[in-house]
Amino acid sequence: MKIILFGYGKMGHIIEEVALSRGHEIVMKIDVENRDTIKPGDLKTGDVAIEFTAPASAIANISLCLEAGVPVVVGTTGWYEQLDSVKQLADEKDGSLVYASNYSVGVNMLFAMNKILAKWMNSYPDYNVEVEEVHHTQKLDSPSGTAITLADGIIENIDRKKGWQKQDINLPKAIDNELLKIVFDRKDGVPGIHKVKYTSEIDEIQISHEAFNRKGFAFGAVIASEFIKDKKGVYTASDIFGF
Ligand SMILES: NC(=O)c1ccc[n+]([C@@H]2O[C@H](COP(=O)([O-])OP(=O)(O)OC[C@H]3O[C@@H](n4cnc5c(N)ncnc54)[C@H](O)[C@@H]3O)[C@@H](O)[C@H]2O)c1
Missing domain, CATH: 3.30.360.10 (Dihydrodipicolinate Reductase; domain 2)
Structure with a gap:
Protein backbone atom coordinates (compact mmCIF):
# COMPACT_ATOMS: atom_id res chain seq x y z
CA MET A 1 0.00 0.00 0.00
CA LYS A 2 1.25 3.51 -0.80
CA ILE A 3 0.99 5.70 2.30
CA ILE A 4 1.13 9.49 2.64
CA LEU A 5 2.20 10.77 6.05
CA PHE A 6 0.82 14.06 7.34
CA GLY A 7 3.14 14.93 10.25
CA TYR A 8 6.65 13.51 10.50
CA GLY A 9 7.17 14.01 14.22
CA LYS A 10 7.33 11.44 17.03
CA MET A 11 4.36 9.45 15.67
CA GLY A 12 5.17 9.97 11.97
CA HIS A 13 8.61 8.39 12.45
CA ILE A 14 7.34 5.30 14.25
CA ILE A 15 4.40 4.88 11.83
CA GLU A 16 6.93 4.85 8.98
CA GLU A 17 8.89 2.10 10.76
CA VAL A 18 5.78 -0.04 11.38
CA ALA A 19 4.39 0.54 7.85
CA LEU A 20 7.67 -0.52 6.20
CA SER A 21 7.82 -3.62 8.42
CA ARG A 22 4.35 -4.59 7.12
CA GLY A 23 5.45 -4.26 3.48
CA HIS A 24 3.97 -0.80 2.78
CA GLU A 25 5.65 2.13 1.09
CA ILE A 26 5.78 5.77 2.26
CA VAL A 27 5.29 7.83 -0.91
CA MET A 28 5.05 11.32 0.62
CA LYS A 29 5.91 12.98 3.92
CA ILE A 30 4.07 16.24 4.58
CA ASP A 31 5.17 18.46 7.43
CA VAL A 32 5.24 22.23 8.09
CA GLU A 33 8.07 22.90 5.60
CA ASN A 34 6.12 21.59 2.55
CA ARG A 35 2.46 21.66 3.68
CA ASP A 36 1.59 24.95 1.97
CA THR A 37 2.79 23.68 -1.41
CA ILE A 38 0.53 20.57 -1.39
CA LYS A 39 -2.58 20.60 -3.63
CA PRO A 40 -5.32 17.90 -3.70
CA GLY A 41 -3.94 16.52 -7.00
CA ASP A 42 -0.55 15.82 -5.37
CA LEU A 43 -2.19 13.24 -3.08
CA LYS A 44 -3.23 10.98 -5.98
CA THR A 45 0.04 9.06 -5.58
CA GLY A 46 -1.18 7.59 -2.27
CA ASP A 47 -3.69 4.80 -1.48
CA VAL A 48 -4.22 6.21 2.00
CA ALA A 49 -3.05 9.10 4.21
CA ILE A 50 -2.19 8.93 7.92
CA GLU A 51 -2.52 12.21 9.83
CA PHE A 52 -0.68 12.77 13.16
CA THR A 53 0.03 16.52 13.37
CA ALA A 54 -1.48 19.01 15.85
CA PRO A 55 -5.01 20.05 16.96
CA ALA A 56 -4.87 23.30 14.93
CA SER A 57 -3.90 21.61 11.65
CA ALA A 58 -5.93 18.37 11.66
CA ILE A 59 -9.11 19.71 10.05
CA ALA A 60 -7.36 21.40 7.10
CA ASN A 61 -5.40 18.18 6.47
CA ILE A 62 -8.50 15.97 6.69
CA SER A 63 -10.37 18.32 4.32
CA LEU A 64 -7.51 18.19 1.81
CA CYS A 65 -7.60 14.37 1.81
CA LEU A 66 -11.40 14.28 1.43
CA GLU A 67 -11.13 16.82 -1.40
CA ALA A 68 -8.54 14.60 -3.10
CA GLY A 69 -10.59 11.42 -2.56
CA VAL A 70 -7.81 9.80 -0.49
CA PRO A 71 -8.90 7.72 2.55
CA VAL A 72 -7.50 9.25 5.72
CA VAL A 73 -6.64 7.82 9.15
CA VAL A 74 -6.53 10.56 11.77
CA GLY A 75 -4.65 10.19 15.04
CA THR A 76 -4.45 13.86 15.98
CA THR A 77 -6.69 14.71 18.95
CA GLY A 78 -8.01 18.00 20.30
CA TRP A 79 -10.36 18.87 17.37
CA TYR A 80 -13.41 16.69 18.16
CA GLU A 81 -15.68 19.67 18.93
CA GLN A 82 -15.80 19.94 15.13
CA LEU A 83 -16.31 16.20 14.54
CA ASP A 84 -19.90 16.64 13.29
CA SER A 85 -18.89 19.08 10.53
CA VAL A 86 -15.97 16.83 9.51
CA LYS A 87 -18.33 13.82 9.32
CA GLN A 88 -20.69 15.91 7.19
CA LEU A 89 -17.88 16.83 4.81
CA ALA A 90 -16.86 13.14 4.55
CA ASP A 91 -20.45 12.33 3.71
CA GLU A 92 -20.73 15.10 1.07
CA LYS A 93 -17.49 13.99 -0.60
CA ASP A 94 -18.39 10.26 -0.33
CA GLY A 95 -15.05 10.00 1.45
CA SER A 96 -13.27 7.54 3.74
CA LEU A 97 -12.19 8.53 7.25
CA VAL A 98 -11.03 6.78 10.40
CA TYR A 99 -10.59 8.86 13.54
CA ALA A 100 -9.66 7.58 17.01
CA SER A 101 -8.45 9.19 20.20
CA ASN A 102 -6.24 6.13 20.66
CA TYR A 103 -5.18 3.41 18.20
CA SER A 104 -3.57 1.05 20.70
CA ALA A 211 1.95 2.79 27.15
CA PHE A 212 5.68 2.00 27.45
CA ASN A 213 6.37 3.53 24.03
CA ARG A 214 4.47 4.77 20.93
CA LYS A 215 4.62 1.52 18.91
CA GLY A 216 1.10 0.39 19.90
CA PHE A 217 -0.45 3.62 18.57
CA ALA A 218 1.54 3.34 15.33
CA PHE A 219 0.67 -0.33 14.83
CA GLY A 220 -3.05 0.42 15.28
CA ALA A 221 -2.89 3.37 12.86
CA VAL A 222 -1.31 1.18 10.16
CA ILE A 223 -3.96 -1.54 10.77
CA ALA A 224 -6.60 1.22 10.43
CA SER A 225 -5.11 2.32 7.10
CA GLU A 226 -5.23 -1.29 5.81
CA PHE A 227 -8.89 -1.42 6.99
CA ILE A 228 -10.03 1.85 5.33
CA LYS A 229 -8.14 1.55 2.02
CA ASP A 230 -11.06 0.15 -0.02
CA LYS A 231 -13.99 1.34 2.10
CA LYS A 232 -16.24 4.41 2.08
CA GLY A 233 -17.62 6.09 5.20
CA VAL A 234 -16.57 7.22 8.66
CA TYR A 235 -15.19 4.73 11.16
CA THR A 236 -13.51 4.73 14.55
CA ALA A 237 -11.27 2.28 16.42
CA SER A 238 -14.16 0.25 17.85
CA ASP A 239 -15.22 -0.58 14.25
CA ILE A 240 -11.74 -1.99 13.65
CA PHE A 241 -10.98 -3.81 16.90
CA GLY A 242 -14.57 -4.75 17.80
CA PHE A 243 -14.10 -5.32 21.56
N1 LIG B 1 -4.72 8.62 18.37
C1 LIG B 1 -3.61 8.10 18.88
O1 LIG B 1 -3.47 6.87 19.08
C2 LIG B 1 -2.46 9.02 19.21
C3 LIG B 1 -1.27 8.52 19.75
C4 LIG B 1 -0.20 9.41 19.94
C5 LIG B 1 -0.35 10.75 19.63
N2 LIG B 1 -1.54 11.21 19.14
C6 LIG B 1 -1.74 12.59 18.72
O2 LIG B 1 -1.11 12.75 17.45
C7 LIG B 1 -0.66 14.09 17.29
C8 LIG B 1 0.83 14.11 16.92
O3 LIG B 1 1.59 13.53 17.96
P1 LIG B 1 3.20 13.48 17.90
O4 LIG B 1 3.58 12.93 19.23
O5 LIG B 1 3.67 12.84 16.66
O6 LIG B 1 3.53 15.06 17.85
P2 LIG B 1 4.86 15.75 17.30
O7 LIG B 1 4.78 17.16 17.74
O8 LIG B 1 6.06 14.93 17.65
O9 LIG B 1 4.69 15.68 15.71
C9 LIG B 1 3.73 16.42 14.99
C10 LIG B 1 4.33 16.78 13.64
O10 LIG B 1 3.31 17.42 12.87
C11 LIG B 1 3.92 18.52 12.20
N3 LIG B 1 2.90 19.49 11.81
C12 LIG B 1 2.39 20.52 12.53
N4 LIG B 1 1.49 21.19 11.80
C13 LIG B 1 1.42 20.57 10.60
C14 LIG B 1 0.66 20.78 9.42
N5 LIG B 1 -0.19 21.81 9.31
N6 LIG B 1 0.79 19.92 8.38
C15 LIG B 1 1.68 18.90 8.44
N7 LIG B 1 2.46 18.66 9.53
C16 LIG B 1 2.32 19.49 10.59
C17 LIG B 1 4.96 19.06 13.18
O11 LIG B 1 5.93 19.85 12.54
C18 LIG B 1 5.52 17.75 13.74
O12 LIG B 1 6.60 17.26 12.97
C19 LIG B 1 -1.01 14.79 18.60
O13 LIG B 1 -2.29 15.41 18.47
C20 LIG B 1 -1.13 13.64 19.60
O14 LIG B 1 -1.98 13.93 20.70
C21 LIG B 1 -2.58 10.36 18.93
Whole structure:
Protein backbone atom coordinates (compact mmCIF):
# COMPACT_ATOMS: atom_id res chain seq x y z
CA MET A 1 0.00 0.00 0.00
CA LYS A 2 1.25 3.51 -0.80
CA ILE A 3 0.99 5.70 2.30
CA ILE A 4 1.13 9.49 2.64
CA LEU A 5 2.20 10.77 6.05
CA PHE A 6 0.82 14.06 7.34
CA GLY A 7 3.14 14.93 10.25
CA TYR A 8 6.65 13.51 10.50
CA GLY A 9 7.17 14.01 14.22
CA LYS A 10 7.33 11.44 17.03
CA MET A 11 4.36 9.45 15.67
CA GLY A 12 5.17 9.97 11.97
CA HIS A 13 8.61 8.39 12.45
CA ILE A 14 7.34 5.30 14.25
CA ILE A 15 4.40 4.88 11.83
CA GLU A 16 6.93 4.85 8.98
CA GLU A 17 8.89 2.10 10.76
CA VAL A 18 5.78 -0.04 11.38
CA ALA A 19 4.39 0.54 7.85
CA LEU A 20 7.67 -0.52 6.20
CA SER A 21 7.82 -3.62 8.42
CA ARG A 22 4.35 -4.59 7.12
CA GLY A 23 5.45 -4.26 3.48
CA HIS A 24 3.97 -0.80 2.78
CA GLU A 25 5.65 2.13 1.09
CA ILE A 26 5.78 5.77 2.26
CA VAL A 27 5.29 7.83 -0.91
CA MET A 28 5.05 11.32 0.62
CA LYS A 29 5.91 12.98 3.92
CA ILE A 30 4.07 16.24 4.58
CA ASP A 31 5.17 18.46 7.43
CA VAL A 32 5.24 22.23 8.09
CA GLU A 33 8.07 22.90 5.60
CA ASN A 34 6.12 21.59 2.55
CA ARG A 35 2.46 21.66 3.68
CA ASP A 36 1.59 24.95 1.97
CA THR A 37 2.79 23.68 -1.41
CA ILE A 38 0.53 20.57 -1.39
CA LYS A 39 -2.58 20.60 -3.63
CA PRO A 40 -5.32 17.90 -3.70
CA GLY A 41 -3.94 16.52 -7.00
CA ASP A 42 -0.55 15.82 -5.37
CA LEU A 43 -2.19 13.24 -3.08
CA LYS A 44 -3.23 10.98 -5.98
CA THR A 45 0.04 9.06 -5.58
CA GLY A 46 -1.18 7.59 -2.27
CA ASP A 47 -3.69 4.80 -1.48
CA VAL A 48 -4.22 6.21 2.00
CA ALA A 49 -3.05 9.10 4.21
CA ILE A 50 -2.19 8.93 7.92
CA GLU A 51 -2.52 12.21 9.83
CA PHE A 52 -0.68 12.77 13.16
CA THR A 53 0.03 16.52 13.37
CA ALA A 54 -1.48 19.01 15.85
CA PRO A 55 -5.01 20.05 16.96
CA ALA A 56 -4.87 23.30 14.93
CA SER A 57 -3.90 21.61 11.65
CA ALA A 58 -5.93 18.37 11.66
CA ILE A 59 -9.11 19.71 10.05
CA ALA A 60 -7.36 21.40 7.10
CA ASN A 61 -5.40 18.18 6.47
CA ILE A 62 -8.50 15.97 6.69
CA SER A 63 -10.37 18.32 4.32
CA LEU A 64 -7.51 18.19 1.81
CA CYS A 65 -7.60 14.37 1.81
CA LEU A 66 -11.40 14.28 1.43
CA GLU A 67 -11.13 16.82 -1.40
CA ALA A 68 -8.54 14.60 -3.10
CA GLY A 69 -10.59 11.42 -2.56
CA VAL A 70 -7.81 9.80 -0.49
CA PRO A 71 -8.90 7.72 2.55
CA VAL A 72 -7.50 9.25 5.72
CA VAL A 73 -6.64 7.82 9.15
CA VAL A 74 -6.53 10.56 11.77
CA GLY A 75 -4.65 10.19 15.04
CA THR A 76 -4.45 13.86 15.98
CA THR A 77 -6.69 14.71 18.95
CA GLY A 78 -8.01 18.00 20.30
CA TRP A 79 -10.36 18.87 17.37
CA TYR A 80 -13.41 16.69 18.16
CA GLU A 81 -15.68 19.67 18.93
CA GLN A 82 -15.80 19.94 15.13
CA LEU A 83 -16.31 16.20 14.54
CA ASP A 84 -19.90 16.64 13.29
CA SER A 85 -18.89 19.08 10.53
CA VAL A 86 -15.97 16.83 9.51
CA LYS A 87 -18.33 13.82 9.32
CA GLN A 88 -20.69 15.91 7.19
CA LEU A 89 -17.88 16.83 4.81
CA ALA A 90 -16.86 13.14 4.55
CA ASP A 91 -20.45 12.33 3.71
CA GLU A 92 -20.73 15.10 1.07
CA LYS A 93 -17.49 13.99 -0.60
CA ASP A 94 -18.39 10.26 -0.33
CA GLY A 95 -15.05 10.00 1.45
CA SER A 96 -13.27 7.54 3.74
CA LEU A 97 -12.19 8.53 7.25
CA VAL A 98 -11.03 6.78 10.40
CA TYR A 99 -10.59 8.86 13.54
CA ALA A 100 -9.66 7.58 17.01
CA SER A 101 -8.45 9.19 20.20
CA ASN A 102 -6.24 6.13 20.66
CA TYR A 103 -5.18 3.41 18.20
CA SER A 104 -3.57 1.05 20.70
CA VAL A 105 -5.21 -2.37 21.09
CA GLY A 106 -4.70 -2.22 24.86
CA VAL A 107 -6.45 1.14 25.24
CA ASN A 108 -9.33 -0.07 23.08
CA MET A 109 -9.70 -3.02 25.46
CA LEU A 110 -9.68 -0.50 28.34
CA PHE A 111 -12.46 1.51 26.60
CA ALA A 112 -14.63 -1.64 26.42
CA MET A 113 -13.92 -2.64 30.06
CA ASN A 114 -14.61 0.95 31.14
CA LYS A 115 -18.16 0.83 29.75
CA ILE A 116 -18.92 -2.51 31.42
CA LEU A 117 -17.59 -1.31 34.79
CA ALA A 118 -19.57 1.94 34.50
CA LYS A 119 -22.80 -0.02 33.85
CA TRP A 120 -22.22 -2.02 37.06
CA MET A 121 -21.27 1.07 39.04
CA ASN A 122 -24.49 2.86 38.08
CA SER A 123 -26.18 0.86 40.87
CA TYR A 124 -23.50 1.73 43.47
CA PRO A 125 -23.67 5.47 44.19
CA ASP A 126 -21.25 5.17 47.15
CA TYR A 127 -18.41 5.02 44.65
CA ASN A 128 -17.03 8.29 43.32
CA VAL A 129 -15.39 7.98 39.91
CA GLU A 130 -12.45 9.92 38.45
CA VAL A 131 -10.35 9.64 35.29
CA GLU A 132 -6.62 10.39 35.50
CA GLU A 133 -4.14 10.87 32.65
CA VAL A 134 -0.41 11.59 32.48
CA HIS A 135 1.44 12.61 29.28
CA HIS A 136 4.74 14.13 28.16
CA THR A 137 5.10 17.92 28.45
CA GLN A 138 4.97 18.60 24.67
CA LYS A 139 1.36 17.42 24.43
CA LEU A 140 -0.73 20.37 23.18
CA ASP A 141 -4.25 19.32 24.27
CA SER A 142 -5.52 18.60 27.77
CA PRO A 143 -7.21 16.51 28.88
CA SER A 144 -6.14 13.86 26.36
CA GLY A 145 -8.60 12.65 23.72
CA THR A 146 -8.28 9.18 25.28
CA ALA A 147 -9.30 10.50 28.71
CA ILE A 148 -12.32 12.21 27.11
CA THR A 149 -13.33 8.93 25.40
CA LEU A 150 -13.10 7.19 28.82
CA ALA A 151 -15.17 9.99 30.41
CA ASP A 152 -17.81 9.72 27.66
CA GLY A 153 -18.02 5.95 28.26
CA ILE A 154 -18.67 6.60 31.96
CA ILE A 155 -21.16 9.45 31.50
CA GLU A 156 -23.21 7.38 29.01
CA ASN A 157 -23.64 4.69 31.66
CA ILE A 158 -23.68 6.42 35.07
CA ASP A 159 -26.79 8.53 35.71
CA ARG A 160 -25.20 10.50 38.58
CA LYS A 161 -22.59 12.12 36.26
CA LYS A 162 -23.94 14.83 33.97
CA GLY A 163 -20.75 15.78 32.15
CA TRP A 164 -16.99 16.10 32.72
CA GLN A 165 -14.66 18.82 33.90
CA LYS A 166 -10.90 18.99 33.49
CA GLN A 167 -8.73 19.32 36.58
CA ASP A 168 -5.03 20.25 36.58
CA ILE A 169 -3.36 17.99 39.16
CA ASN A 170 -1.43 21.01 40.50
CA LEU A 171 -4.51 23.16 41.20
CA PRO A 172 -7.04 22.89 44.05
CA LYS A 173 -9.82 20.43 43.25
CA ALA A 174 -13.07 21.91 41.95
CA ILE A 175 -16.12 20.62 43.85
CA ASP A 176 -19.05 19.56 41.69
CA ASN A 177 -20.14 15.98 42.25
CA GLU A 178 -22.37 15.96 39.17
CA LEU A 179 -19.32 16.43 36.93
CA LEU A 180 -16.76 13.70 36.38
CA LYS A 181 -13.24 14.99 37.00
CA ILE A 182 -10.53 14.29 34.45
CA VAL A 183 -7.31 14.94 36.37
CA PHE A 184 -4.35 15.62 34.04
CA ASP A 185 -0.64 15.76 34.75
CA ARG A 186 2.31 16.52 32.42
CA LYS A 187 5.71 14.83 33.02
CA ASP A 188 8.74 14.55 30.76
CA GLY A 189 8.95 11.42 28.62
CA VAL A 190 5.57 9.80 29.44
CA PRO A 191 3.96 8.33 26.24
CA GLY A 192 0.56 7.97 28.02
CA ILE A 193 -0.99 6.67 31.25
CA HIS A 194 -4.78 6.46 31.74
CA LYS A 195 -6.63 5.33 34.82
CA VAL A 196 -10.29 5.07 35.85
CA LYS A 197 -10.70 5.01 39.60
CA TYR A 198 -13.81 4.24 41.69
CA THR A 199 -13.39 5.10 45.38
CA SER A 200 -15.77 4.41 48.28
CA GLU A 201 -15.22 4.49 52.04
CA ILE A 202 -14.51 0.75 52.01
CA ASP A 203 -12.39 0.14 48.91
CA GLU A 204 -11.08 1.35 45.57
CA ILE A 205 -11.29 -0.25 42.12
CA GLN A 206 -8.98 0.85 39.31
CA ILE A 207 -8.59 -0.05 35.66
CA SER A 208 -5.64 1.45 33.83
CA HIS A 209 -3.37 1.37 30.80
CA GLU A 210 0.24 2.50 30.54
CA ALA A 211 1.95 2.79 27.15
CA PHE A 212 5.68 2.00 27.45
CA ASN A 213 6.37 3.53 24.03
CA ARG A 214 4.47 4.77 20.93
CA LYS A 215 4.62 1.52 18.91
CA GLY A 216 1.10 0.39 19.90
CA PHE A 217 -0.45 3.62 18.57
CA ALA A 218 1.54 3.34 15.33
CA PHE A 219 0.67 -0.33 14.83
CA GLY A 220 -3.05 0.42 15.28
CA ALA A 221 -2.89 3.37 12.86
CA VAL A 222 -1.31 1.18 10.16
CA ILE A 223 -3.96 -1.54 10.77
CA ALA A 224 -6.60 1.22 10.43
CA SER A 225 -5.11 2.32 7.10
CA GLU A 226 -5.23 -1.29 5.81
CA PHE A 227 -8.89 -1.42 6.99
CA ILE A 228 -10.03 1.85 5.33
CA LYS A 229 -8.14 1.55 2.02
CA ASP A 230 -11.06 0.15 -0.02
CA LYS A 231 -13.99 1.34 2.10
CA LYS A 232 -16.24 4.41 2.08
CA GLY A 233 -17.62 6.09 5.20
CA VAL A 234 -16.57 7.22 8.66
CA TYR A 235 -15.19 4.73 11.16
CA THR A 236 -13.51 4.73 14.55
CA ALA A 237 -11.27 2.28 16.42
CA SER A 238 -14.16 0.25 17.85
CA ASP A 239 -15.22 -0.58 14.25
CA ILE A 240 -11.74 -1.99 13.65
CA PHE A 241 -10.98 -3.81 16.90
CA GLY A 242 -14.57 -4.75 17.80
CA PHE A 243 -14.10 -5.32 21.56
N1 LIG B 1 -4.72 8.62 18.37
C1 LIG B 1 -3.61 8.10 18.88
O1 LIG B 1 -3.47 6.87 19.08
C2 LIG B 1 -2.46 9.02 19.21
C3 LIG B 1 -1.27 8.52 19.75
C4 LIG B 1 -0.20 9.41 19.94
C5 LIG B 1 -0.35 10.75 19.63
N2 LIG B 1 -1.54 11.21 19.14
C6 LIG B 1 -1.74 12.59 18.72
O2 LIG B 1 -1.11 12.75 17.45
C7 LIG B 1 -0.66 14.09 17.29
C8 LIG B 1 0.83 14.11 16.92
O3 LIG B 1 1.59 13.53 17.96
P1 LIG B 1 3.20 13.48 17.90
O4 LIG B 1 3.58 12.93 19.23
O5 LIG B 1 3.67 12.84 16.66
O6 LIG B 1 3.53 15.06 17.85
P2 LIG B 1 4.86 15.75 17.30
O7 LIG B 1 4.78 17.16 17.74
O8 LIG B 1 6.06 14.93 17.65
O9 LIG B 1 4.69 15.68 15.71
C9 LIG B 1 3.73 16.42 14.99
C10 LIG B 1 4.33 16.78 13.64
O10 LIG B 1 3.31 17.42 12.87
C11 LIG B 1 3.92 18.52 12.20
N3 LIG B 1 2.90 19.49 11.81
C12 LIG B 1 2.39 20.52 12.53
N4 LIG B 1 1.49 21.19 11.80
C13 LIG B 1 1.42 20.57 10.60
C14 LIG B 1 0.66 20.78 9.42
N5 LIG B 1 -0.19 21.81 9.31
N6 LIG B 1 0.79 19.92 8.38
C15 LIG B 1 1.68 18.90 8.44
N7 LIG B 1 2.46 18.66 9.53
C16 LIG B 1 2.32 19.49 10.59
C17 LIG B 1 4.96 19.06 13.18
O11 LIG B 1 5.93 19.85 12.54
C18 LIG B 1 5.52 17.75 13.74
O12 LIG B 1 6.60 17.26 12.97
C19 LIG B 1 -1.01 14.79 18.60
O13 LIG B 1 -2.29 15.41 18.47
C20 LIG B 1 -1.13 13.64 19.60
O14 LIG B 1 -1.98 13.93 20.70
C21 LIG B 1 -2.58 10.36 18.93
